[in-house]
Amino acid sequence: MPQVKIVARNFMDMVASLLAVKLDMLYDNSFICEVILRSLPPLAKKYVLQLLYIDIPISAKSMEEWVLPDGFSKHKVAIDRLIQLRVMTETFDRKKEAMYRLNPKFQFNLQKHIVHGGVLPREPMPSNITVRLPSLEELEAFAVEQWECFLLHLISSSEAGKTTNISSSMMKIFQRGLLSQRDDREPPRLTECGFQFLLMDTNAQLWYIIREYITNAEERGVDSADLIAFLLELSFHVTGKAYNTNTLTDLQRSITKDLSDLGLVKLQQGRKESWFIPTKLATNLSISLADTTSRKQGFIVIETNFRLYAYSTSKLHCEILRLFARVEYQLPNLIVGAITKESLYKAFQNGITAEQVKCHVDWFIPSKKKGTKSHDDLPNVSSRIIR
Numbered sequence: 001m002p003q004v005k006i007v008a009r010n011f012m013d014m015v016a017s018l019l020a021v022k023l024d025m026l027y028d029n030s031f032i033c034e035v036i037l038r039s040l041p042p043l044a045k046k047y048v049l050q051l052l053y054i055d056i057p058i059s060a061k062s063m064e065e066w067v068l069p070d071g072f073s074k075h076k077v078a079i080d081r082l083i084q085l086r087v088m089t090e091t092f093d094r095k096k097e098a099m100y101r102l103n104p105k106f107q108f109n110l111q112k113h114i115v116h117g118g119v120l121p122r123e124p125m126p127s128n129i130t131v132r133l134p135s136l137e138e139l140e141a142f143a144v145e146q147w148e149c150f151l152l153h154l155i156s157s158s159e160a161g162k163t164t165n166i167s168s169s170m171m172k173i174f175q176r177g178l179l180s181q182r183d184d185r186e187p188p189r190l191t192e193c194g195f196q197f198l199l200m201d202t203n204a205q206l207w208y209i210i211r212e213y214i215t216n217a218e219e220r221g222v223d224s225a226d227l228i229a230f231l232l233e234l235s236f237h238v239t240g241k242a243y244n245t246n247t248l249t250d251l252q253r254s255i256t257k258d259l260s261d262l263g264l265v266k267l268q269q270g271r272k273e274s275w276f277i278p279t280k281l282a283t284n285l286s287i288s289l290a291d292t293t294s295r296k297q298g299f300i301v302i303e304t305n306f307r308l309y310a311y312s313t314s315k316l317h318c319e320i321l322r323l324f325a326r327v328e329y330q331l332p333n334l335i336v337g338a339i340t341k342e343s344l345y346k347a348f349q350n351g352i353t354a355e356q357v358k359c360h361v362d363w364f365i366p367s368k369k370k371g372t373k374s375h376d377d378l379p380n381v382s383s384r385i386i387r
Contacts (some may be wrong), residue, residue, distance in 0.1 A: 011039075011207065011231075012036075012039045012085065014228065015228060018228070022224065023085070023086045024086070024105055026225060027105045028105065028109065029109070030110065030112055030113035031121060031233065032232050034110070035232045037110065040078070041074070041078050041081060043067070043074050043077075044087075047063070047066075047082065048110075051101070051102050051107075053111070057099035057100060057101040058101065059100075060097065063079075082100075089102075121237075122247045124238060124241035124242060125242045125243065125273070125275055129270065129273060130242040130268075131270070133242055134240070134266065134277065135240075136240050139266060139277065139280075140279070140280065142263060142279065143279040143280065147202065147206075147281075150262055150263070152316060152319060154190065154194060155316075155320065155322075178197055179191060179194055190323065192352065192353060195323065196356065198320055199356070210231070213258070214227055222251060230252050230255055231285055234278055234283060235283060237283055238283070239279060239280050239282075240277060242268070242275040243275055243276055243277075244275050245267075245275055246273070259282065264278070264282040265277060265279065302339070305338075306338055306339045307336075307337075307338050308335075308337045308338055309334060309335070309336055310334070310336075310337075311333060321337060323347055323352060324343055324357045325339045325340075326338050326339075326343045344357070
């Protein structure tokens with residue numbers, strides 16, 4: 001799917017946005033210190049390890065001598081990131097020259113973790129208790145299905161309601177910015193930002209939802225630092241392994257139910273015990289947005305009469321196309337329809353712009369054939385149809 005203007009921040013940007021007091025609370029956990037270290041740019045990691053056993057401030061000029069002149073831009077990025085995350089603090093001496101020092105709490109706990117190791121947040125359950133665990137392929141299919149059902153709620157709650165129920169706390173996230181409702185008698189409508197959200201790749205969508213989930217934590221009576229700490233802990237869990245829910249606090253049990261709606265964890269119940277199984281989405285939460293392979297890819301061919309052929313197996317893609325096109329029928333791997341004046345007017349009434357429609361239509365031409373147009377040949381599809 002094409003990229004759009006909205007860009008979701010990565011998880012470490014959310015961590016950096018916390019108050020200094022809450023960041024220091026996170027650094028009480030040695031495993032979270034390790035997660036933060038792993039997330040840093042390569043040069044920033046090097047600086048942390050070089051300063052790990054130095055207990056006095058180091059001048060900015062001294063640190064600049066550690067890099068070659070052509071690496072100064074990377075040096076600045078590394079320093080900025082370390083300060084944003086409060087891994088390193090900046091002070092000024094009497095001559096007003098910058099001095100850097102590692103956060104004492106982060107430094108102590110990382111030293112302890114490197115030298116002595118640590119106990120994992122929780123151990124997987126024995127295989128003799130957890131029977132019939134899903135395979136990695138089944139777990140991946142579950143994650144994709146849950147995520148698509150979640151997005152179908154955004155487009156059409158009637159379609160998604162046939163397969164799953166989304167918790168009220170997760171739907172409130174959609175109500176802010178992505179959906180709008182004029183009055184109680186009308187169903188919520190997709191906003192312009194909501195349509196842009198649908199065009200983002202899966203990982204960017206996930207970061208957006210997690211960011212909003214954390215932002216709204218305080219309103220639900222949840223400490224955002226505790227929420228982030230649990231999400232970071234999931235990085236140390238093994239995909240496909242079962243973890244006992246009895247090891248969780250009441251807050252963490254509530255979070256796992258919401259994460260199950262998103263497909264980040266799968267909940268199962270045994271005779272006496274219950275457990276949660278992290279998917280790849282959960283264990284990769286602390287990784288950047290670089291991996292976008294989880295989104296299904298497809299192609300759209302538009303003929304000169306604006307007849308539309310979309311090669312996709314996704315029901316979600318079909319529902320997205322319905323927002324601005326008339327879908328006539330869907331085959332196992334092909335959606336056939338047309339972009340009409342009526343379908344575009346309906347899209348405009350729902351807040352979708354012509355530029356967004358143009359952005360969504362990914363013109364694919366395997367060869368220059370008569371009856372097809374390239375993106376340059378059709379600069380403004382909506383205006384031509386309306387005329």
